[in-house]
Amino acid sequence: MNHAASQLDPQTSRRVGDYYCVSAADRANYHAQGYIRLLNVLTEEEVAAIEQVYDRFANGEIPGMGRDLCDMSGTYNDEFKNFALINAMLPRRYLPSLQGNIYEHLSQSIARQLYGDDMGYDYDQFLSKKPGKARAAFAMHQDMGYWPVSTPDTRTATCSLAITESVRANGCIAFVPGSQKAAKLVPHRPKGSGDRNESHTLEIDLPANTPVEHIEVPRGSITVHDEWVVHGSGGNTSDKWRKTYVIAYRSLATIKHERSIGFTHSHNDTVNWKTALELYRP
Numbered sequence: 001m002n003h004a005a006s007q008l009d010p011q012t013s014r015r016v017g018d019y020y021c022v023s024a025a026d027r028a029n030y031h032a033q034g035y036i037r038l039l040n041v042l043t044e045e046e047v048a049a050i051e052q053v054y055d056r057f058a059n060g061e062i063p064g065m066g067r068d069l070c071d072m073s074g075t076y077n078d079e080f081k082n083f084a085l086i087n088a089m090l091p092r093r094y095l096p097s098l099q100g101n102i103y104e105h106l107s108q109s110i111a112r113q114l115y116g117d118d119m120g121y122d123y124d125q126f127l128s129k130k131p132g133k134a135r136a137a138f139a140m141h142q143d144m145g146y147w148p149v150s151t152p153d154t155r156t157a158t159c160s161l162a163i164t165e166s167v168r169a170n171g172c173i174a175f176v177p178g179s180q181k182a183a184k185l186v187p188h189r190p191k192g193s194g195d196r197n198e199s200h201t202l203e204i205d206l207p208a209n210t211p212v213e214h215i216e217v218p219r220g221s222i223t224v225h226d227e228w229v230v231h232g233s234g235g236n237t238s239d240k241w242r243k244t245y246v247i248a249y250r251s252l253a254t255i256k257h258e259r260s261i262g263f264t265h266s267h268n269d270t271v272n273w274k275t276a277l278e279l280y281r282p
C-alpha cells in the first residue's frame with residue numbers, strides 16, 4: 001500500500017497516482033448498500049489502451065479459451081457470431097500481458113481499503129453486450145450463488161470498470177440495495193434447460209416491488225460490489241456496445257482454499273464442490 005496516500009483520508013474519493021483513496025463516506029456506503037460507484041478512476045488514455053486489448057477478446061480473436069468464452073445469455077452450444085452477452089473469463093490467464101495494468105493496481109487499492117491488506121486478485125472477466133440485443137441481460141443473482149460454499153471467509157470486492165459508458169439503455173448493472181445484509185444465499189436455479197453443462201447462468205426469483213437501483217457510470221468509472229448483494233443487468237437496446245472489465249478480490253486465505261479444491265473461476269473447471277444449487281436441491 002502507498003503509505004502516504006493511505007494517510008489522506010479524503011472527504012471525496014480521489015486518485016493519487018496508481019492508488020485510489022476511497023473516502024470514509026464511500027466506504028460506509030459500500031458496507032450499507034453492498035455496492036458503490038467511484039467516478040472517473042481511469043483517464044481516457046488509460047481506458048483506450050486497455051480497450052485495444054479488450055477488443056481482441058470481444059472479437060473472439062484469442063484462441064484456446066474453451067468454455068471461458070461463452071454467452072452468459074445463451075448456451076455453450078451457441079456459435080460465437082450469435083453471442084449477445086460475450087463473457088471472456090480469466091483474460092489475464094489467456095493473455096498474460098494484461099497482468100500489472102493500471103486498473104489492476106487501482107482496483108487492488110480499492111479492495112484493500114474496503115476489507116484490509118489481505119485482499120488479493122481472485123479472478124478477472126470481460127463482459128460485452130452487443131448493440132441492439134435485448135436478450136443480453138445478466139440474470140439477477142448473488143455472486144456467492146456461483147461459488148463454492150465451503151469458504152468460511154467470504155469477503156469479496158468485485159470491481160467493474162466501465163470501458164464504455166454504462167447506462168440503462170445498454171444494460172448497466174443494477175443492485176437491490178442492502179440485500180447483502182443477511183449474508184445468506186437465496187435459492188438459485190440454472191437458467192434455461194436446467195443443465196449446467198448447457199449454460200453456466202443462474203437466476204433467482206425477485207419478489208415483485210423489490211427496489212432495484214440502476215447504476216449508470218461514464219467510461220473510466222468503477223462500481224464495486226460485495227458477494228451477497230443481489231444484482232444483475234438488463235439487455236442492450238441501444239445502438240452501442242456496453243463493455244465491462246471485472247476484477248474480483250478475495251482474502252488470500254480464501255483464494256488458497258478455492259484453488260485447493262480445484263476452483264479457479266474457469267468454466268473449464270470440473271465442478272466437484274458444493275454450491276448454492278446443492279444447498280437448495282430438493
Ligand SMILES: O=C(O)CCC(=O)C(=O)O
Binds near residue numbers: 160
Ligand atoms: O455488469 C453486469 O452486467 C453484471 C456483472 C455481474 O453480475 C458481476 O460481475 O458479478
